[in-house]
Amino acid sequence: MTTVKIFLNGNFVEKDKVTISALDAGLLYGFGLFETLRSYQGKPFLLDRHLERLFSSAQTLGLRSAFSEQEIEKATLQLLKINALSDAYIKIVLSKKEETSPNICSEEPSDSDLLIIVRELQAYPPDLYGQGMKTVVVDIRQNEGSPIPHFKSLNFLNNILAREEARQKGALEGIMLNNQGLVAEGTMSNIFMIKRETIATPSLETGLLPGITRAVVMELAQDIGHPVQERKIFLSELLEAEECFLTNSLMEIMPVSSVGGIKIGTEVPGSVTRALMEEYQKLVYRESASQDP
Amino acid sequence: MTTVKIFLNGNFVEKDKVTISALDAGLLYGFGLFETLRSYQGKPFLLDRHLERLFSSAQTLGLRSAFSEQEIEKATLQLLKINALSDAYIKIVLSKKEETSPNICSEEPSDSDLLIIVRELQAYPPDLYGQGMKTVVVDIRQNEGSPIPHFKSLNFLNNILAREEARQKGALEGIMLNNQGLVAEGTMSNIFMIKRETIATPSLETGLLPGITRAVVMELAQDIGHPVQERKIFLSELLEAEECFLTNSLMEIMPVSSVGGIKIGTEVPGSVTRALMEEYQKLVYRESASQDP
Secondary structure, three states, rough: OOOOEEEEOEEEEEHHHOOOOEHHHHHOOOEEEEEEEEOOOOOOOOOOHHHHHHHHHHHOOOEEEEOOOHHHHHHHHHHHHHHHOOOOEEEEEEEEEEEOOOOOOOOOOEEEEEEEEEEOOOOHHHHHHHEEEEEEEOOOOOOOOOOEEHEEOOOOOOOOOHHHHHOOOOOEEEEEEEEEEEEEEEEOOHHHHHHHHEEEEEEEOOOOOHHHHHHHHHHHHHHHHEEEEOOOOOOHHHHOOEEEEEEEOOEEEEEEEOOEEEEEOOOOOOOOHHOOOOOHHHHHHHHHHOOOO | OOOEEEEEEEEEEHHHOOOEEEHHHHHHHOOEEEEEEEEEOOOOOOEEEEEEHHHHHHHHEEEOOOOOOOHHHHHHHHHHHOOOOOOEEEEEEEEEOOOOOOOOOOOEEEEEEEEEEEEEOOOHHHHHHHEEEOOOOOOOOOOOOHHHHHHHHHHHHHHHHHHHHHHHHHHOOOEEEHHHHOEEOOOOEEEEEOOOOOOOOOOOOHOOOOOOHHHHHHHHHHHHOOOOEEEOHHHHHHHHOEEEEEEEOEEEEEEEEOOOOOOOOOOOHHHHHHHHHHHHHHHHHHHHHHOOO
């Protein structure tokens, strides 16, 4: 690929020329939001749900988008075409412009920059979905006493350092506890565990991102007769689980084979995880085979 | 003032033209650091100590500055002159450039953008230093299980939301606890308390920024025979303190008159706080009256 185009505030701009003010609050304070999702065959998957979360978080933070959900959807589709991408990584960023008032949070919503980035998808090795991923519990904790983990904000350094810790410990993904020692989430994913055919995932007050794939998996599980319990999960429980998997928009449903060297379950993926993976693929098929656009 | 100049990567640029790539990790992940300090009579106060912290944090995060401490000092002085500022707010930002490797933390240090912003100082109302500041304890907690609070990083949304909470509760500054309920810091300051002439401040493992003014106050206190205990501080202790004050580079030493409506001590500022405020002013005088530059 020669030049890559990025969408910035209504324009399709060459990668090297996509600039914003260095005085923007998005840079200076991490005052902004993002969404990461993927496309299948040129069609962004569950974009409406990602935009719903983006707009809802933006309202809470007092951020105003100059573009509607429909306009962002249209721009994303165009951008995929312009870059000739079919199965792509998509990142949508809403970043607060330069602060105008001395108080950073003002009564009036603030203007923002809208950025859409697409790239060829760097998929996880296919073998992992059959063998499961090795994970470790990282030392870096998630902050249960703050709203920040509930937003996909431009404050992402905690998760990045936590993932780096996991990599240094030889794992692709790390599991984060909160300061009470409860299981919260993966550094870049949500976590589910299964015991006696009961699926559980940490509840939001543990301190975690309400992931879109997390929500979808909960719906799919309900559909196949395994409603998911959202609750406190102790690390000891997780280590005794029969099955465990991680979710995010890019990895979809990833079986976990071990946590810190301790094997999870006897078969990977286990039967419940496998059933959910199949349901998820059916959903992908339905959504990407649908008529428009 | 007509045009304001900003220092960006070696150039003095007009405010409206100071741009960075929207793909930089400083924006997309808050992967960067900053320092806030002030100048007295055109001379940045304790710039060397701020740069020491900046460079030490940068090394930990794997960020490389294209400019030496000496070059940054020179640029800051020039920028103050160009903008004809004497008592100024100074912000120095080191922000990671676009990620080149798929892993955000790579073995090699990453290149960064250097930004220096100066503005006329918006000082706190002088009356406050005589009457003390009303504060509240905010609900938003500091994360004791993460290294992030130890860095002055571009991940600043937790502190901003906490300060906003304080403002909505009618106070200029909020006091943050950690998830264990221990006193950590102000949303934009460090905190000290005094009981029976003993000064105490929360220790770093509580989850807080090792502030430059915090360190200086500890040295000054030692000089006048009141060594500071760094330790766990319970909220109940703080509420029973005889004196309390906040520190940061811009507010210097700010006496606290109340915490959540509960009056602190009988006299504000108390005698120990007053002694420290005097020592601090002497230090400011010594530093800004010194020969060079």
